[in-house]
Every structure is written in structure tokens, then in C-alpha cells.
Amino acid sequence: MATLSLSSASLSPYYHLFFTALAFLISGLIFLLTQKSKSKHLNLPPGPPGWPIVGNLFQFSRSGKSFIEYADELRLKYGPIFTLRMGTRTMIILSDAKLVHEALIEKGVVFATRPSENPTRTIFSCNKFTVNASLYGPVWRSLRRNMVQNMLSSTRLKEFRSVRENAMNTLIERIKAEAQANDGVVSVLKTARFAVFCILLAMCFGIEMDEETVEKMDQMMKAVLIVLDPRIDDYLPILSPFFSKQRKRALEVRNEQIEYIVPFIERRRRALENPGSDPQATTFSYLDTLFDLKVDGRKSAPSHAELVSLCSEFLNGGTDTTATAIEWGIAQLIDNPEVQEKLYREVKASVGDRKVDEKDVDKMPYLQAVVKELLRKHPPTYFSLTHAVTEPTTLAGYDIPTGVNVELYLPAISEDPKLWSDPKKFNPDRFVSGGEEADITGVSGIKMMPFGVGRRICPGLGMATVHVHLMLARMVQEFEWSAYPAGEKLDFAGKLEFTVVMKNKLSAKIKPRV
Numbered sequence: 001m002a003t004l005s006l007s008s009a010s011l012s013p014y015y016h017l018f019f020t021a022l023a024f025l026i027s028g029l030i031f032l033l034t035q036k037s038k039s040k041h042l043n044l045p046p047g048p049p050g051w052p053i054v055g056n057l058f059q060f061s062r063s064g065k066s067f068i069e070y071a072d073e074l075r076l077k078y079g080p081i082f083t084l085r086m087g088t089r090t091m092i093i094l095s096d097a098k099l100v101h102e103a104l105i106e107k108g109v110v111f112a113t114r115p116s117e118n119p120t121r122t123i124f125s126c127n128k129f130t131v132n133a134s135l136y137g138p139v140w141r142s143l144r145r146n147m148v149q150n151m152l153s154s155t156r157l158k159e160f161r162s163v164r165e166n167a168m169n170t171l172i173e174r175i176k177a178e179a180q181a182n183d184g185v186v187s188v189l190k191t192a193r194f195a196v197f198c199i200l201l202a203m204c205f206g207i208e209m210d211e212e213t214v215e216k217m218d219q220m221m222k223a224v225l226i227v228l229d230p231r232i233d234d235y236l237p238i239l240s241p242f243f244s245k246q247r248k249r250a251l252e253v254r255n256e257q258i259e260y261i262v263p264f265i266e267r268r269r270r271a272l273e274n275p276g277s278d279p280q281a282t283t284f285s286y287l288d289t290l291f292d293l294k295v296d297g298r299k300s301a302p303s304h305a306e307l308v309s310l311c312s313e314f315l316n317g318g319t320d321t322t323a324t325a326i327e328w329g330i331a332q333l334i335d336n337p338e339v340q341e342k343l344y345r346e347v348k349a350s351v352g353d354r355k356v357d358e359k360d361v362d363k364m365p366y367l368q369a370v371v372k373e374l375l376r377k378h379p380p381t382y383f384s385l386t387h388a389v390t391e392p393t394t395l396a397g398y399d400i401p402t403g404v405n406v407e408l409y410l411p412a413i414s415e416d417p418k419l420w421s422d423p424k425k426f427n428p429d430r431f432v433s434g435g436e437e438a439d440i441t442g443v444s445g446i447k448m449m450p451f452g453v454g455r456r457i458c459p460g461l462g463m464a465t466v467h468v469h470l471m472l473a474r475m476v477q478e479f480e481w482s483a484y485p486a487g488e489k490l491d492f493a494g495k496l497e498f499t500v501v502m503k504n505k506l507s508a509k510i511k512p513r514v
Helices: 008-039 057-063 067-078 097-106 119-124 138-150 154-158 161-181 188-205 211-227 237-273 286-290 304-335 337-351 358-363 365-377 461-478
Strands: 081-086 089-094 185-187 393-395 398-400 405-408 479-483 494-496 500-502 507-512
Touching: 057 067, 057 081, 067 081, 067 089, 089 097, 097 393, 097 405, 119 237, 138 286, 154 461, 161 185, 161 188, 161 461, 161 507, 185 188, 188 211, 188 237, 188 286, 188 304, 188 461, 211 237, 211 304, 237 286, 237 304, 286 304, 304 337, 304 365, 304 461, 304 479, 304 500, 337 358, 337 365, 337 461, 337 479, 358 461, 365 461, 461 479
Parallel strands: 089 405
Antiparallel strands: 081 089, 185 507, 393 398, 479 507, 494 500
16 A cells, blocks of 8 residues: 555656666566566556556656546556556556455455565565564464454553553643643644553553653654665666665665564563553553464464564554544544534534533434535545565456455545445535445445455444544544634645645644533
8 A cells, every 4th residue: 555655746756767877788688588478468447558678667656646636547448457566566446436345355365465565665564573464374373363352452452542541631631732822722733642652652552651751762763764765776676786875875774663662672671570660551462362363373472572573563563544534534523514413413412511422423314414414525545555466367357366455445445426326525424324335344235345354344333433533533522623724714635644634734724612
């Protein structure tokens, strides 16, 4: 998924590198001939003709479009399954609900693995030793089973209720403080992100950290995401000699990450060995499940570096997805004041003057409808995490060989007029009793898949939805939200970073309800 954030503009400066790399033409031609001999009998999905070695990479660059715009244009031309060659990578892109259901549900085992990573990502994932990056097999089963059963079960999530309550109270106080200092105006994404990050840090490390530590940890996480941004040599390894400085910087950041996080890991280990010794320690944490984790096919427990990768995955995977959902959600409530008012009335009728608690969510069907519609209109990303096949197979009559990237284009499904009435409109009422239905797990049929579907569905789905429901309910209970400047039409254009964020960050005007 992250590799698809490459923009055509970011490729333009590298044309000269490509022509310099023609000195390596012989090795490139050998590769090309090898690939042709492998693929000459394959019936791949249709797609634009490409150039030798680079495939469609420079065609994309010259288009001046984002990858999303480019892929959407090709989808309309070639249909719901098409092939795109980006340098040495072959992508098969799916944009049809029935095809995705066939691939990930009906043929779920075959489509359940991941493709190879670029060298930088391999360093940060400890050679694919994370839930999302691992190949389909014993390592993945062990890591996922541990996360789902021992950390993200409904019973376990309830144990962190006090952590979430503290974070929600802090969220409201930070919003009030920012508004007081800025004439009632707040930055939604920044405030929401801080609250979610505090929750996940406590869940991961078993420590409720002070604000300064939270900020430092966040800076470290952001530094990692920066060096993981895709580069042209990810698609054309022939250019890798020109990027030695970037590879060196990535190694430096990885070392800094390990050096910074390991002390928190060891602090938690000491707290477990000496109960009551750490006054800031929580009763349980994700690390508690990892210290002595038995991974199928391995004799040793996870190393320090592997623990850092697993903790980073937990933090990165849950922070931005939830925070961006909140930003989009508040934007839609501002743009649809009748929805905001209806939601507030439901909250008020359900809890009166007391603070909303997560136990109240089940009694708020309209809140649930708002969140489901939010996830339909604004999935965390345009593409789910990349899939690959464990063995050669077919889909829609086309060959799907091993080694290709299988990409799932989500907006084409969640806004498909064949599946939804008036799909461009934000309308939570579609999910109210007697209206439209959608199973976000995809088991009974796919109409939206904000967290993926099938065997590789996001294990944090339950946790993320708890956070989104609770945050939106508290924010609407406490404040009336409006556009800033007053009366200005909101820009709903998005851009792909780690998640799909608002192109123009949302600043909103608030008015306390009481």
C-alpha cells in the first residue's frame, strides 16, 4: 500500500539517472529476456503497453497525475482487473467487489501472502517479522494469533477502558485549551492523533507516558515513516548505486529507533519481574505477550530488534488510521450540520449530562451509522495492504503468477453505483434500520472494506472502531463544530501519506455545548 504513494512529480528529477543507468543495459536486457521467457505463456489481465525495463513507470511520471488518478483512469479504460508494470514490479489491480470476494474469500488461502519488500522496509520489519508484512505461514500465524487472542480480544480491550477514559478527558481538555488560545479554532487531526497515540503507547508499553515523552516517541515514529517513503530505485533496482546516502540514512534511523525504544521495553520487563516497582505501569501490555512468545518453527523468543518492529507496527497501524478518520468525520459533520445535530440529540438522549462511555455506544444506532458511513466514504487508504499469491492461480480467466503485487482499489468498491444508492453522498441514514447493509468484514459479501477482508483483514478492526465511536461521541457531546473561516466551503480533496488525509488540514471553530 505505502509504495503507491509515489507521485508522478517525484519521479521527474530522476530521468537523468535512468539514462546514466543505461551503462547497465546489458544486465537489464538479461533481466528482461528472463522475465519474457517466464511470462510469454501467461494470460495476464489487460493493461497499457510499456517500455523495456521501465514498464509503465515513466508513462505514469509524464502523466502529471497522482497514482490514484492514474489507476482510476486505467480502470475506466481496461476494466475491473488490469496489469500495470512499474519498473521491475508487476501490479495486478482489482476494483470490483465480486473479484475481490473471489480472491480474498473464496480463494483466501492462495491470495493470503505478501510480495517481496524493498531492502529498506525489510530492515524495519526485521525481515518480515511483523503481522502485516510476514509471509503466509507459521510466523504469520503465530504473530497474528498472539495479537488477536492475547491483545485485541473484546475481553482484553475492556481492560484498557480506564486508559481510554483518561485519553478522552485529555482530548477534551486539549481542545478547550487550544480553542481558548486561538479564538475558538482548533486543529482537528493534530489533537485527535495525540489522543490515539497516548492510548496505543499505554497499551503497547504498559506505561502511561507524560506529554514530553509522547512527543519524542511520535517524532521517532514520523522519522521512520519518512525514510520508508518510496523511491525510484524501489522500482528500478538498477538505480540503487545512486541512493547510497538514502540507504545510509535509513540505517541510521533504524539504529536510533532501536536505541530509543529498547529502554522502554526493558522498563516493562523489570515491571513484570518486580510487581509494584513502577508507579506508572499498567496491569497489562502488548509487550507482555511478546517477551516469551513461541513462534512456530523458531526456538528463540523475539529479539530486541524484533520487539521494536512489532511495537512500531502496533503504534503506526493504529494511530494515523484512527486520527484521519476523526478528521474526515468532523469535516463531514461540519458539512452536514443536520447529521451533527441528529447525532448530538442521540448522545444527549442516551446519556443525559454525564460523559459518554464506550458502554453507551451499543445504545446509539445513529452513531454506529455515522461511523460506518464515514468508513465507507473515507477508508483509511485508497489501496489495502498489498497481497500476493502462494501459488500460480487464475482470476476472472486471467493468470495470476507468484511474485506479482495484487492491489485492491477501495474507492471503486465503496462508491460503486451498482452497490450503493447515491454513493457520492455522505448519508448515515442509509444504514439506519431498514436501509442499506454492509458487512465490513466482507464474509457475507463485499460492499466496503476499510480494514481489508479475508485472512489478512486488519486485526485491529475492533480496537479502531471503538476509538472512532468514542472520540466522535465525546467531541460532539462537548462541542458544536463549524467551519473556519465561518461559512467557508470545506475542501474534501485527499492526499495519500501513510493514510489518506485531507489535502488541506482541517481547522474548525468550536462552541462548547454547556
